[in-house]
Amino acid sequence: MVVSDSISNNTFNNLQGNSNAATDSVSEFMQELERNDIRYVRFEMPDLHGISRLKVIPINKVEGYARQGLNFYGGTLALDTSSLVVPGSGYHAERKFKDHLILPDFSTLTPVPWLEKTAKVICDPVEYSGEMIAIAPRYVLKKVLELAATMGFDVMMGHEFEFYLLDGETRQPLFGGCQIFNHLRSQYNSDIEKMVQYLEESNLDIITYNCEHAPSQFEINYGPASGIEAADKAFNFKTAVKETAHRMGYLATFMTKPYPDKSGSCCHFHISLWNKETGENVFLDTRDELGLSSTAKSFIEGILTHARGLMPTIGPTPNCYRRLKPHTFAPSKVSWGIEDRSSMVRVKATHDDRTHFEVRAASGLSNPYLTAAGVLAAGLLGVKKQLSLRSASDCPGEENPEFPWLPQSLGEALDSLAADSEMKQILGEEFVRVFTAVKRFELDRFARHVSDWETNEYMEVY
Template sequence: MSLYFSHTSESAATFADSLRRKGIEYVRFELPDLAGLSRGKTVPIDHVASYTRNGLNLYGGTVTLDTSSNPIPGTGYNEDINFADCLMVPDPETVSDVPWMAKTARVICDTKWYDGSPQMAAPRTVLKAMLAKAAERGFGVKMGHEFEFYVVDLETRQPLYAGAPIFVTAVTHRHPVLDKLMRVLKDSGVDMITANGEFGPGQWELNFAALDGIAAADRAFVFKNTVKEYLRTEGLLATFMTKPYAHLSGSCSHFHLSLYDLETGKNLFLDEADPDGMSALMKSFIQGILDHAPAAQAIWNPTPNCYRRIRPGTFAPSNVSWGVEDRSASVRIKASKDKRQHLEVRVPSALSNPYLTAASTLAAGLLGVEQQAVLTPQRNGLKEADSSFKKLPTEIHEALAALRADNELTEMLGEAFMKVYTIVKTAEINRLRDEIPAAETAEYFDLY
């Protein structure tokens, strides 16, 4: 798998002409940063061919900015190289419309340095590298992301309705913007399959179909950024913040995955002779995830706020466990016993980066396959209620320590990415730790 597209003058002109024939006048060159936020530049159609052929210059540290857009020292992407530019290289297979903007399209880009080498810490490149490792072993990867998010009034920051009317159809469609959003997503190239209200007031979950390889994460990237950007045009704010309200449901990103044979297309997670349809390969893959879950926690839950979601009785798993159709387990087996057989990792938060969730899960699973890991026996009962399971880290600094200590997983994910990720996340933790929370001021300032 190529880590970025290489364009000739002819292919660049063909790409631009295909957009021009569709009536496109502006193209948004976009990339996912470390947090999965869309960053980039907008290009008039007359300049698309030249930027496609030569690359579009962009500050080289863009992919490594922290969540407050700070360039963090020591990553190798900033002051170390005099804040040099990189080049954005568009992937023509990712073009989609931006329906709420006139005659505008987006294209997702990879990034490379001026010497032609890829930015190995860029999230999309990290996932491409992992998919290439899977392909070397003959595995194709089918993936799907589910995101929960709150929709609130832009001015008041209050949810659109009260209570916890999960799956109540009338409440779900009480605000007409949900119906508009579903149509906008479809027009953006997102294959919507279900929409429903979640447990929190104004909390929604809109699901889209699984796809093969990088296309799955690309769709998740478009989904998240479309939801946020479009709803603001309707006077609303969508937030994927994991725990925006102290006493309300948190927002997650359940991640679904299966492996298939690249030659035959056969689902390699399926064994029809097994009571739960689980192949030996699937079992080893699951054990790999479990073995490296404490380290992956730092990627699945990438901010301090994410850990406020992990509370008992909230369907936010806090231990290292698996179970067939068990919503309380970290890894839930979707035991359809047919070609749909797959696993679901229920730990990641809505604030996670879809490229990095996929890359870390795939890396852990492949390690289990390589080592022919033996799956620990399934235990009866709700896994979340079983105190004997090993606990996942419940604070981000603990998760980062586990990630640094997991030599096998860090080697799989790559030295360049690991250096950037751990340095940036540590800087974020330290910066936020120095802030005084409003709750502390309310608790102590006046009375004491």
């Protein structure tokens, strides 16, 4: 199914003030569904954790919901990772557990090829008044993208995820050993090839796939995109991998550190800025020794300056911080370097239009909208202030004793975000308040849990 240009250029955001345009766009949307013989449409809303919350709509009901919005529980965005109601968030009992609406962004229409005659569309939550909901991650990213636009930039981004593909019953790896790029493991069975085929049929432009460092760990990469489309692709990718794996009898997990003795799973986040008028890569300066413009250097410094406050948006669970240790191909310190895989910011200084940055601290389970929003916000703060870039290290960044450590726990990271007034202002005070409340609630449950290690260590000896 190919979405027509006329549909893709008419999102809800530019329809609100034009009822005729809205009518035409809904009609075109319905015609597109009819042309492709679609019988069911999934209205999907990315939640605070980057997980899809959805309702499935029979085709004869789709037009009404596309025009008027679909009722959704108004506290969905303030549920924790176990879907528990978070008291004090302001979005549950405080609002009498009321609903809001979700409205489809027609440009995100994609097929769901593993289901018969089914398509999906990403939705934005709005109040009944039509007001956008400030804590919605997709809206948070849109606001930061708007800031970039006012500064003259388009933003090119790509999320590069690792995940474990496990036996669905035992939750154990399909094979052992360290097998990175191994030909017998990269195409271990036909189900992996089928998963990639489904991803391609979902309009994801797959460019490479291979097994990763740990046993039964994989990486499937797709091309970058500009603006909100980049995060939408990441959202669709993760949803598709999880769902297709489940239907094949596997468990695909993006959990950061599922095993204490095996590699963590990351989201290597790639980003570059482009001049809105000229279409040129703003990070490139061929006259510079490193090929980096002053804007590029200030952008890096912005990320480093706000690294600690940035961390909750790219490492949102306690488990994320088990990965950020030395000698694990994951960053542990606030650092940057040219092609340095141990640094937080790995600079791909190619001296041409491919010049971009790879932020390596993000977790595989991170919300793609918040990863993009947090990194872009920090970088733009550096550009606005024209910050000078600190020196890189001659050795791997993780080896330099002068470099500060990244937060070693989610609690420490949340404290850092609370202290970063500039990051809070760009991301939105209301978003940060609710996000922090949800994460503190999750942390409290984590702290009260008695682990197997404690039982094994203390039960008998004491």
